[in-house]
Amino acid sequence: MTETTHLAAKVLLLDPDPQQCQALADFCAALGLMPLVRTPGEALATLEQHQDLAGLLMSEELLGEGAGGLAWAQAIHRQRPELPIFLRRTSARTLSQAELDLVQHQWSSSDMEQLRASVDRTIFSLRYPVTLVQGIVDLTCSALQSMFPNAQVRSQSPYVVHDRIIHGEVSTLIAIESTWCRGYMMLQTEEGALRQGMLAGLSFEGVGGELSFRDLNNMLGETTNLIWGAFKNRYIPPQAFANQQTQVPIVINHAHKYISFGSTDPQLCIRYELSDPTRAELAPLVIVQRFIFNLHWSPEQFAEFSASASQSGPTGELDLF
C-alpha cells in the first residue's frame, strides 16, 4: 500500500469556553490542524484575511444566543459555504432545520473520537502519496529556480484547503492527465508582487519587457508550463501518452478581467439576451458564450464530419433501436 502523507489544514476555531478552546487547540495540533483561535466578533474579518481555510470549529453556545446567534452563523456560512462547520454540542436540544442546514458535523466534547473521524472524513478526504507530494515540491522548486535564477526559492509545508477563493489577481490553469489522475494545476499570485520581484531582478536580466500585465501573465504562464512539463515527464507513464493531448497554460488576470488561452486567434463569440416579455422596461440578462479553438482547428475535417454525420433527431424523445 502507498504511504500517504499527513498534511496540515487551517481551521477557524470559535469557542467562548476557554477550557474547551484550549482542549480543541491541543486536539488540532495532534491532528495536524492549524487553528486560528478567534472571538465571534473577529470571525468575519478573519475569513476575509485567510482565504485558504479547510473548515470551522464552533461551539453551540454561539448559536444559542437567540436569533442573533443564528444570523451570525448564517452570515459566516453565506460568506464561505465551502467550509465545513463542525459544531460542538453543549446541550441535548434538537437543532432547528435552519441550524442543521449550517452544520456539517456535530460532536460532543465527551467524544473527541467522533470529531477526529469527521475531520478525517471531511477535511482530509483525499490522501496524497508522500513521494508524490515531495516530488511535486521538488520539481516546482526546480522550475521556479530556473525561471527566477536570482531568487532564493523555499517551499512551506504542503496543506489542504477547502476554500475556493483565488489568491491574488494572476492565475494560470493547466490540465493534468495521467493514468492515475485527471484534473488541473493552478498557480496564483499577486500582480504587484510579481512585478516587484521582476523589478528587483529575481528573473533574467532584460526579460519581462515593460512589465505590463501581459508580460507578467506570460512569466507565470511559462513557469506553469515548466512545472507541467516536469510533472508530465515524471508522473505520466508512457502508456498514457497514447491519449495525451497538447496543453498550454490558460492565464487569467482578474484585476484586468483578462484571460488568455495562449493563442492570438479570434474567439467565436455569441451573446444571448434573456428578457421578460411582459416587462419590456427591464434590462435583459446578457449571457456571453465564447468558443476558443486554441489547440486544434481544422474546418476541413469538420466539413467531412458534418457531411457524414446524420442529423440528430428531436431531443427529449425515446429513440428505440
Next chain:
Amino acid sequence: MAHVLIVDDSSTMREIVSSYLSKNGFEVALANDGRDGLEQLRKDPSIRLVLSDVNMPNMDGLTMAEKIRGELANKSVHIVMLTTEDNPAMRERGRAIGVTGWVVKPFRGEAVLGPFKKLCGL
C-alpha cells in the same frame, strides 16, 4: 553570424533564449507558433538553426518540423526541439521526422551554446 529562428508560444521563453543567444554571437528571429515559424523560414534563406517548442497553439513544433522536412526539403537547416516534453515516443517521432536534436526545458544557455555553435559551423 549564424541565424537562429526561435519558435515558442511563450514570449517569456522567446526573450530568455533570444537574449542569451544574441549575447553569444547569434542573430535571432522569433516566431510564436509552428505556423509562424514555417512562414518565416519560407521567407528567410539565411536561417541555419530552428529552435522550437513542441506544445504550441495553431501548429505544434513536430508538425512544423515535419513540414520543414517535407515542403522545404531543399533547405539545409538544423531543427532542435526545446521543450518540456521528455516522452520517448515523441522523441522517436522527432527523430523519424528528421529533427536534429532535443533539449528538455528549462533552457540552460551554457549547456547548449557549444553544440549550437557547432551545428551552425561557428
